[in-house]
Amino acid sequence: MKGMMMHRPLKIADLITFAAETYPTGEIVSVRTEGDIHRTTYRETSRRIAQLAHGLKELGIRPGDRVATLAWNGYRHFELYYAISGIGAICHTINPRLSAEQMIYIVNHADDRVLFVDVTFLPIVEKLRPHLPKDLRVVVMTDQTHMPETSLDGVQCYEDILDGKPEEIEWPDFPEEQAAGLCYTSGTTGNPKGTLFSQRSTVLHAYSLCVTIPKTLCEGTRILPFVPLFHVNAWGLPYAAPLSGASLIFPGGALDGKSLFGLMDREKVFSAWGVPTVWFALMKEITENGRLPDGLKDIVVGGSAAPQSLIEAFEEKGINVCHAWGMTEMSPLGTQCNLPEHLEDLSFEERIARKRSQGRRVFGVDMKIVDEKGARLPHDGKTPGHLYVRGNTVTSGYFEDPEASKSVFDDEGWFFTGDIAAIDQDGFLIITDRSKDLIKSGGEWISSLDLENIVMSHPDVANCAVIAVSDPKWDERPLLIVQAGADEKPASQDLLDLLAEKFAKWQLPDNVVFVDALPLTATGKVSKLTLRKQLAEDAE
Numbered sequence: 001m002k003g004m005m006m007h008r009p010l011k012i013a014d015l016i017t018f019a020a021e022t023y024p025t026g027e028i029v030s031v032r033t034e035g036d037i038h039r040t041t042y043r044e045t046s047r048r049i050a051q052l053a054h055g056l057k058e059l060g061i062r063p064g065d066r067v068a069t070l071a072w073n074g075y076r077h078f079e080l081y082y083a084i085s086g087i088g089a090i091c092h093t094i095n096p097r098l099s100a101e102q103m104i105y106i107v108n109h110a111d112d113r114v115l116f117v118d119v120t121f122l123p124i125v126e127k128l129r130p131h132l133p134k135d136l137r138v139v140v141m142t143d144q145t146h147m148p149e150t151s152l153d154g155v156q157c158y159e160d161i162l163d164g165k166p167e168e169i170e171w172p173d174f175p176e177e178q179a180a181g182l183c184y185t186s187g188t189t190g191n192p193k194g195t196l197f198s199q200r201s202t203v204l205h206a207y208s209l210c211v212t213i214p215k216t217l218c219e220g221t222r223i224l225p226f227v228p229l230f231h232v233n234a235w236g237l238p239y240a241a242p243l244s245g246a247s248l249i250f251p252g253g254a255l256d257g258k259s260l261f262g263l264m265d266r267e268k269v270f271s272a273w274g275v276p277t278v279w280f281a282l283m284k285e286i287t288e289n290g291r292l293p294d295g296l297k298d299i300v301v302g303g304s305a306a307p308q309s310l311i312e313a314f315e316e317k318g319i320n321v322c323h324a325w326g327m328t329e330m331s332p333l334g335t336q337c338n339l340p341e342h343l344e345d346l347s348f349e350e351r352i353a354r355k356r357s358q359g360r361r362v363f364g365v366d367m368k369i370v371d372e373k374g375a376r377l378p379h380d381g382k383t384p385g386h387l388y389v390r391g392n393t394v395t396s397g398y399f400e401d402p403e404a405s406k407s408v409f410d411d412e413g414w415f416f417t418g419d420i421a422a423i424d425q426d427g428f429l430i431i432t433d434r435s436k437d438l439i440k441s442g443g444e445w446i447s448s449l450d451l452e453n454i455v456m457s458h459p460d461v462a463n464c465a466v467i468a469v470s471d472p473k474w475d476e477r478p479l480l481i482v483q484a485g486a487d488e489k490p491a492s493q494d495l496l497d498l499l500a501e502k503f504a505k506w507q508l509p510d511n512v513v514f515v516d517a518l519p520l521t522a523t524g525k526v527s528k529l530t531l532r533k534q535l536a537e538d539a540e
Contacts, residue, residue: 225237
C-alpha cells in the first residue's frame with residue numbers, strides 16, 4: 001500500500017525562491033573582476049536569476065541543453081547556477097586550470113550551446129575558439145562599461161541579456177530526475193569523465209549538508225568558499241547556503257593568502273572552505289599578522305588529506321577544523337569530521353587523532369570496504385580495503401561514456417572510489433591511500449599518504465609527494481620529493497629522521513629529491529602521474 005501524500009518534484013529553483021522569501025536579507029558579497037566589491041541579497045538575486053532565465057530562453061536554450069561557465073566565484077556565476085537549471089537546462093562548469101587538450105575535449109563532448117566566461121579567462125577562449133563547436137555562442141560576464149576588446153565574433157554582454165527582462169518567472173515543472181549540472185574529472189587517466197547531476201541529487205545533497213554541518217550552515221553565518229564554483233558545485237555551498245540562510249562571501253580571483261586574510265577580516269567570515277594549500281597560505285598570514293581574521297571560527301578542509309600539522313595549527317588557535325572527504329562522482333560530500341557530542345571531552349591529542357580521519361558518513365551515503373576478491377571486510381579501524389559507496393547523491397555512470405562506467409561498479413551496483421581505507425566501529429573513515437598510489441615493496445604495502453603527512457609537519461616543507469620507483473630487489477621503493485618552504489631548505493637526513501620516529505626502517509624512502517615546485521592537477525592536488533612521467537623522462 002502506498003502512502004497518501006502529495007508528490008512534488010525536488011527542484012533547484014525552489015532553493016533560491018525559498019531563500020528569497022525566508023532569508024531575504026541573506027547576503028552575497030563578491031570580489032568582482034571589475035575591481036570592486038559587489039553586495040546583494042538573496043531577494044535581489046532571485047529577481048536577477050529570473051531575468052537571466054528569461055534571457056537564456058530568448059537565446060534558444062531548452063531543457064537538456066548544456067550551458068557552460070568559465071568563471072571565478074562571484075554573484076554572476078551563482079546566478080547562472082540557478083537560471084540554467086531552473087529552466088531545465090544543464091549547467092556545465094569548466095575548470096580553467098585544465099589543459100587546452102582537456103578543455104577542447106569536454107566542450108565538444110558536452111556539446112555546449114553557450115559559454116559564459118569571465119573577462120579573466122577570455123584569452124583562453126580566444127585561443128581555443130577554432131577547436132570548439134562552430135555554433136557555440138560566447139557571453140562575457142560583465143557590463144557594457146567593462147566589455148573588453150576581443151577577436152571573437154558575435155560576443156554578447158552578460159548584463160545585456162538581463163536588461164529589461166521580467167523580474168519574476170513561473171519556474172517550469174519537470175521530473176526531479178532531470179539533469180541539472182555537469183562536471184568533468186581532470187582526466188588523470190584517459191579523457192576527462194563527466195558526472196551528470198540531477199535536480200533531485202542536488203537538492204538532497206543540499207539537505208544533507210545542512211543537516212550534517214548545522215553549526216556552520218545556519219541563518220546569520222558568513223561563509224567563504226575558496227573551493228571554486230567551477231569544480232564539483234563548490235562542494236554544494238551554492239545550494240546549501242540559501243537553504244539554510246547563511247551568507248556567501250565570494251573571493252573572485254583574489255586567492256592569495258594576503259587577499260583572503262583581508263577579505264575574511266573585513267567581512268567577518270565565520271567559516272571558510274577549501275583545499276589544504278590555501279590553509280597553509282592563510283596560516284602564514286595569520287602568523288605574520290599575529291592574529292586571526294575577525295570572526296573566523298571554522299574551516300572545512302577537503303580535496304586532499306589534511307596533514308596533522310595543519311589541523312593542529314588551526315585547532316591550537318581555537319578554530320574548528322572539519323576534515324571532509326568526497327568525490328566529483330558523489331556530488332561531492334561523503335564524510336565529515338566534526339566530532340559528535342560524546343567525543344567533545346577528548347584531550348587535545350585525542351581530538352587531533354580523530355580529526356586526522358576523514359570522519360563519519362553523511363546521511364544518504366553508504367560505505368563498504370572489500371578485499372581483492374570483493375569480500376566485505378570488518379569495520380574495526382585496522383583492516384584496510386577497497387572503498388565502495390552508494391547513495392542518492394552518487395553517480396550511476398559517466399556522461400556519454402559507457403566504457404568508463406563499466407569499470408567502476410561492482411556486481412551489487414556500488415561505486416568504486418579508488419581509495420584504500422579502513423572504517424572503525426564508530427563509523428570513522430580512515431583513508432590510507434589511493435589504490436594507484438600504494439607502494440608494494442618486498443610484498444608489503446607502504447602508504448604514501450602516511451609518509452607525506454609526517455613530512456608536511458616539518459616547518460621548512462611547503463609541499464611533498466611520495467611515489468614508487470622500480471627496484472630490482474624489492475620491486476618498488478618509496479621516493480620522497482620535496483618542495484621546500486620560502487625560508488630554508490631542510491636537510492634530507494632531518495626529514496628521514498622525522499619519518500624514522502613513526503615508521504619501520506624498511507618503510508622509509510631510500511632517497512629525497514628537492515624540486516622548485518610540484519606539478520598540480522587542475523583541482524590543486526599534487527599530480528603524481530606527472531611526477532612519474534618526469535622521472536621516467538629523466539631516466540632515459
